[in-house]
Amino acid sequence: MNQTSGPRIVLSTDQVVKRYMLEDVEVQALRGVSLAIHDGEMVAIMGPSGSGKSTLMHIIGLLDHPTSGRVVLEGDDVSSLSPNELATMRNKHIGFVFQSFNLLARTSALANVELPLIYAGVSSTERTRRAREALERVGLGNRMGHTSSQLSGGQQQRVAVARALVTDPSIVLADEPTGNLDSRSGIEVMAMLQELNAQGITVVLVTHDEHIARHAQRVLRVFDGRIQSEDMVTDRIDAVAEMRALPEEVTG
Amino acid sequence: MNLLESFRIAMRALAANKVRSALTMLGVIIGVAAVILLVAIGTGVQDEVTGSIEGMGSNLLFVVPGQMGSGMSGQASAPSFRFTIQDATLVARRVPQLSAVVPVLQVSGTVKAGNRSMRVTVAAANEQGGSVFSATLAKGRTYRKSEVSAASRVMAIGSTVASNLFPNQDPIGKTLALQGQRFTVVGIYAEQGGGLGGDQDSQVYIPVTTAQRLFNANYVNTIVVKVDNADDIDRMSAEVKRALKPRYGDEFTVFSQKQTLGILSTLLGTLTYMLAGIAGISLLVGGIGIMNIMLVSVSERTREIGIRKAVGARTYDILSQFVIEAVSLSVLGGIIGIGIGAGGAALLASFTPVPTNVSMWSVALAFFFAFGVGVFFGVYPAYKASKLDPIEALRYE
Numbered sequence: 340m341n342q343t344s345g346p347r348i349v350l351s352t353d354q355v356v357k358r359y360m361l362e363d364v365e366v367q368a369l370r371g372v373s374l375a376i377h378d379g380e381m382v383a384i385m386g387p388s389g390s391g392k393s394t395l396m397h398i399i400g401l402l403d404h405p406t407s408g409r410v411v412l413e414g415d416d417v418s419s420l421s422p423n424e425l426a427t428m429r430n431k432h433i434g435f436v437f438q439s440f441n442l443l444a445r446t447s448a449l450a451n452v453e454l455p456l457i458y459a460g461v462s463s464t465e466r467t468r469r470a471r472e473a474l475e476r477v478g479l480g481n482r483m484g485h486t487s488s489q490l491s492g493g494q495q496q497r498v499a500v501a502r503a504l505v506t507d508p509s510i511v512l513a514d515e516p517t518g519n520l521d522s523r524s525g526i527e528v529m530a531m532l533q534e535l536n537a538q539g540i541t542v543v544l545v546t547h548d549e550h551i552a553r554h555a556q557r558v559l560r561v562f563d564g565r566i567q568s569e570d571m572v573t574d575r576i577d578a579v580a581e582m583r584a585l586p587e588e589v590t591g
Numbered sequence: 592m593n594l595l596e597s598f599r600i601a602m603r604a605l606a607a608n609k610v611r612s613a614l615t616m617l618g619v620i621i622g623v624a625a626v627i628l629l630v631a632i633g634t635g636v637q638d639e640v641t642g643s644i645e646g647m648g649s650n651l652l653f654v655v656p657g658q659m660g661s662g663m664s665g666q667a668s669a670p671s672f673r674f675t676i677q678d679a680t681l682v683a684r685r686v687p688q689l690s691a692v693v694p695v696l697q698v699s700g701t702v703k704a705g706n707r708s709m710r711v712t713v714a715a716a717n718e719q720g721g722s723v724f725s726a727t728l729a730k731g732r733t734y735r736k737s738e739v740s741a742a743s744r745v746m747a748i749g750s751t752v753a754s755n756l757f758p759n760q761d762p763i764g765k766t767l768a769l770q771g772q773r774f775t776v777v778g779i780y781a782e783q784g785g786g787l788g789g790d791q792d793s794q795v796y797i798p799v800t801t802a803q804r805l806f807n808a809n810y811v812n813t814i815v816v817k818v819d820n821a822d823d824i825d826r827m828s829a830e831v832k833r834a835l836k837p838r839y840g841d842e843f844t845v846f847s848q849k850q851t852l853g854i855l856s857t858l859l860g861t862l863t864y865m866l867a868g869i870a871g872i873s874l875l876v877g878g879i880g881i882m883n884i885m886l887v888s889v890s891e892r893t894r895e896i897g898i899r900k901a902v903g904a905r906t907y908d909i910l911s912q913f914v915i916e917a918v919s920l921s922v923l924g925g926i927i928g929i930g931i932g933a934g935g936a937a938l939l940a941s942f943t944p945v946p947t948n949v950s951m952w953s954v955a956l957a958f959f960f961a962f963g964v965g966v967f968f969g970v971y972p973a974y975k976a977s978k979l980d981p982i983e984a985l986r987y988e
Contacts (some may be wrong), residue, residue: 397982400901402901402981402982403982422905422906423905423906423907426900426903426904426905426906427903427905429901429902429903430902430903431903435901435902437985441897441898441901441985442898443895443898444895445607446603454898454902455902455903457596457600458899458902458903458904458905458908459903460593502902506903
């Protein structure tokens, strides 16, 4: 874990255990997970369904707290914060990209991207400026007024990426970001995440797909509530090259 | 996040579901309109009754037989005795500070002139009657003291009587028959308009002595006393009681207009509150409608709530968003309802004889009640929304 001693640690977990009750049966989702995510890296958390990967994502994403163990984000222990304090920390430090996009229906792309800034208390004009900037960054500068239903899946996911970026978070947490996309759109989104990572943004990728995981620099394999292995990716996939290899077709 | 942002979000959500928002508001609109309209009718009637009692003249005391006399018409119910003209004379002598003491006898009769006739109320009093009746003379004069003493057959008539019996003629100096006896018309009263106190334009006024002879009565219904200064009214009431006590003990009642007004106002006020209460129930039903829709809205928008929470909305942000939605529905409904209620009251007043008065307090009450309904019925769904677990909410299909 200390092979990259240079960059600062953005988030770390220490012996995180998560138990919950599911219909009167205790489920041990995490059995002591310790990991560290460094500034500017792209990490994939990989595992089959039922491995505890989703639970780990919820804890890294500050949507949930651990039953025991510590979670440290930007130097602060966030393991026992109240739901409201967690919300504030999420707003400040985490940008989510979900499998099913999770944009607000009947709401323009611009308003969707502004959403986290509303809860951050940013003034209306500043919000619009920053949201425009983020949308331009993901290549949707000409689609700001479109609502979700007027955008393709790939475009919707790019709006979601813009929404994740707009608060300038410590971590962009992408949960199966290509799961609901056709292969071309999926590759486009992966290319975008790689490009953002190249610009210095920390990206955590949660996936069950080996191929998607190989877009990251490092892969943490979760199995049965534990981190089974942790490897640097040797044959990292470059999504831009992958896109070039695709046969020409109309994107959509 | 500030309240303005919550308000914008709420407005956008309401605009996204226009038909549903409008139907939900309808409950509140009807409730508030009903409150405004019914209270306007109650207040209008109350005002008119109060006005017509005040029209009877100010600074008056009414003396009637019986202990609990509460009627304002002065008609004797069934007490053990009746007052006479002599009782009035006694009061006038014992309490000289009074500016008028008037024995009043009211009976109904038929007047005839030529081949025309009509039923009238005969108000018989002494020469001071003019100072206690609210009617004002339009022409001629009222009967004199000498005519009262002599029981002369002279008469002053109301405007309706004048126009019915003497169309296109000047009745002064003409004769007409009351109960078959010839009377000379000496005065006409100005038109007063019908009030809830009875149609004073269909009255005729004759000396009380003449009336007693004509109707073969030796009594009067009421002794009406006029006091110079309204501040003296309680003291004068006591004086009048003391003057009559040797004759009648406590078997009579002296009451003032103020008391009559008080009783009636209380009665009509209660009626108004009752109407407001009934209308308030429909407002309550409207509130339940809001709660119902808000609960549906919360479960429909579970995913939205999850998204908002994921990107940093705190409990308070979600709570205020949904409470503001509910309050906006109820307040907007309230404003529209006030408009409809006030408009309906104005229409009612101009197209029907029902008097209405849209009072400020009813508008304020309806508005704040609507606001309260929104808060009360909005908080529970909003609380439910704010307590949703973001993980569960995001998973919700």
